[in-house]
Amino acid sequence: MSINNWLYSIARKEIWDMAAYSSARSELADAIGLVQLDANENPYTPYPATPELANANRYPDPQPKSVLNRLAMIYGVNVNQILVGRGMDEIIDLIIRVFCKPYNDSILITPPTFGYYKVAADISAIKVYEYHLDEDKRFAITSEDIINNVDITTKIVFLCTPNNPTGNIVDLQVIEDVARNLPNTLIAVDEAYIEFANINSATCLLDKYPNILVMKTLSKAYAFAGVRVGTLIAHAEIIQLVKKILPPYPLAEPCIRVINQMLSPFGLDLTNSRIKELKLERDRVYKHLIKLPFIKVYPSESNFILVKFDDASKWYKKFLNNGIVVRNRSKDIPNTLRISIGTPEQNNLVLKTFGIDIATKNIQERRSLVVRKTNETEIIAQVNLDKFSPIKIHTKIGFFDHMLEQLAKHGGFSLELKCDGDTHIDYHHTVEDVAIVLGEALCNALGDKKGINRYGYSIPMDESKAEVLIDLSGRGILVYKVHYTTPMVGDFPVEMVEHFFLSLATHLKAAIHIEASGYNTHHIIEGIFKAFAKALGLAIQKSNNDILPSTKGML
Numbered sequence: 001m002s003i004n005n006w007l008y009s010i011a012r013k014e015i016w017d018m019a020a021y022s023s024a025r026s027e028l029a030d031a032i033g034l035v036q037l038d039a040n041e042n043p044y045t046p047y048p049a050t051p052e053l054a055n056a057n058r059y060p061d062p063q064p065k066s067v068l069n070r071l072a073m074i075y076g077v078n079v080n081q082i083l084v085g086r087g088m089d090e091i092i093d094l095i096i097r098v099f100c101k102p103y104n105d106s107i108l109i110t111p112p113t114f115g116y117y118k119v120a121a122d123i124s125a126i127k128v129y130e131y132h133l134d135e136d137k138r139f140a141i142t143s144e145d146i147i148n149n150v151d152i153t154t155k156i157v158f159l160c161t162p163n164n165p166t167g168n169i170v171d172l173q174v175i176e177d178v179a180r181n182l183p184n185t186l187i188a189v190d191e192a193y194i195e196f197a198n199i200n201s202a203t204c205l206l207d208k209y210p211n212i213l214v215m216k217t218l219s220k221a222y223a224f225a226g227v228r229v230g231t232l233i234a235h236a237e238i239i240q241l242v243k244k245i246l247p248p249y250p251l252a253e254p255c256i257r258v259i260n261q262m263l264s265p266f267g268l269d270l271t272n273s274r275i276k277e278l279k280l281e282r283d284r285v286y287k288h289l290i291k292l293p294f295i296k297v298y299p300s301e302s303n304f305i306l307v308k309f310d311d312a313s314k315w316y317k318k319f320l321n322n323g324i325v326v327r328n329r330s331k332d333i334p335n336t337l338r339i340s341i342g343t344p345e346q347n348n349l350v351l352k353t354f355g356i357d358i359a360t361k362n363i364q365e366r367r368s369l370v371v372r373k374t375n376e377t378e379i380i381a382q383v384n385l386d387k388f389s390p391i392k393i394h395t396k397i398g399f400f401d402h403m404l405e406q407l408a409k410h411g412g413f414s415l416e417l418k419c420d421g422d423t424h425i426d427y428h429h430t431v432e433d434v435a436i437v438l439g440e441a442l443c444n445a446l447g448d449k450k451g452i453n454r455y456g457y458s459i460p461m462d463e464s465k466a467e468v469l470i471d472l473s474g475r476g477i478l479v480y481k482v483h484y485t486t487p488m489v490g491d492f493p494v495e496m497v498e499h500f501f502l503s504l505a506t507h508l509k510a511a512i513h514i515e516a517s518g519y520n521t522h523h524i525i526e527g528i529f530k531a532f533a534k535a536l537g538l539a540i541q542k543s544n545n546d547i548l549p550s551t552k553g554m555l
């Protein structure tokens with residue numbers, strides 16, 4: 001049977017036969033360069049005249065190609081296998097309405113699970129079959145559990161992996177077995193949390209099983225819950241059919257702009273490091289909690305942890321009293337609370353509520369992450385003062401990369417820095433802005449500065465000599481006495497070295513004194529960076545005490 005014949009046999013006939021709403025934009029999506037008098041839009045841009053609203057008077061592309069292309073790349077599928085909507089919630093609603101006939105058809109869900117499948121089915125007068133996951137089996141699911149609980153009316157099986165609120169995954173093999181055994185039922189796989197799990201996406205089964213639908217969201221891992229972006233990934237013919245009933249223009253113009261920014265290489269870098277951090281934090285919290293005899297903790301592959309208590313409502317109040325709101329899931333699973341993973345500080349507050357008191361300084365490496373974007377440069381920098389690696393620098397200026405690598409290497413800290421700047425003009429903006437971001441990142445990572453050496457000095461020598469003194473005093477000052485014999489090293493203007501250290505001193509809030517002399521300009525500059533690195537490395541080092549190195553009481 002061809003895909004279309006098969007699809008015709010399982011989709012609602014009225015959807016198949018209806019004509020989709022035809023908007024001006026969908027008929028002529030690209031009207032740029034033309035006088036647009038086809039959609040009764042207002043020709044003026046609205047107030048306020050911010051860049052975000054520059055095109056707000058125009059209807060947006062109903063399925064913006066820029067967004068589709070980026071999502072297709074991230075999810076590893078073809079553009080024609082993708083549809084975007086207002087969060088995954090809308091995707092769930094759409095597929096139910098395309099495939100389930102009201103007062104006749106059914107879906108199967110596996111509670112405890114995400115609540116909106118049932119709500120969307122109820123709205124459309126679709127029966128909801130339930131296979132209840134067994135708490136004693138740690139909510140595991142087999143293909144038989146599914147296959148034995150559907151009938152001829154069951155059009156969609158919803159499988160959530162990792163599952164909300166239990167945190168466990170559905171084996172890919174189970175999904176495949178179900179898809180193979182139920183070829184006329186759609187298997188809708190909800191991967192809202194998959195970025196936090198170490199499993200493959202069910203998208204790898206799409207070629208073999210056209211009855212598999214994969215649903216994604218930017219809400220959780222991509223921190224975009226407020227923007228509302230959900231994605232359906234399915235066979236191209238299914239996407240075409242679902243598109244027919246998609247209410248017009250699901251993504252607002254300003255949202256399309258921010259989605260594209262967030263899904264840029266810089267945005268993705270940031271997202272990935274945050275995901276890594278959240279996974280580490282989840283595992284840290286879990287390791288503490290499983291030691292407690294008075295609770296039961298479920299292993300989680302997502303960004304939350306389900307905990308079972310003797311008396312969950314008592315604990316719910318306890319959390320509230322500590323200023324934390326968690327989710328009481330006791331209606332589905334008796335005496336359980338679902339706790340989202342937050343920042344390390346927030347998680348420590350959670351642990352404190354359990355009676356585990358972790359002094360923040362002990363668990364926490366001195367880390368920071370700074371992102372800065374202007375019309376001239378886009379920079380992301382991550383610093384960890386308590387790790388030696390990784391050191392990864394990309395500024396598009398070879399010499400500068402080399403110097404920054406020296407700085408981190410000899411300073412004894414991890415630095416990942418990427419800058420996309422207007423180096424086609426000159427190196428000024430890149431060097432200055434990198435210094436700003438690096439200074440901020442170091443300053444943030446230093447935090448309260450308790451227990452550090454504060455002062456540092458170094459006098460390394462080559463055929464040139466460089467001396468650098470530093471005081472992490474809280475005041476940005478540069479004293480710079482360097483004589484160069486040439487104005488350039490390769491294509492790098494040596495005047496930028498002073499500019500770099502001035503910006504760095506300002507944003508690191510440090511007094512930096514630099515004196516250097518010599519014959520070879522490359523050596524002089526390299527000497528300065530190395531001496532600075534050594535001095536900084538010494539200043540940021542922690543001694544064993546926890547004393548603020550200042551008689552004033554603050555730095």
Ligand SMILES: *Cc1c(COP(=O)(O)O)cnc(C)c1O
Pocket residue numbers: 086087088089090114160163164190192216217218219220225228229230
């Ligand atoms: C949060 C969540 C969603 C909703 O995603 P949106 O894109 O924000 O609508 C879907 N499924 C599960 C399992 C969720 O936890």
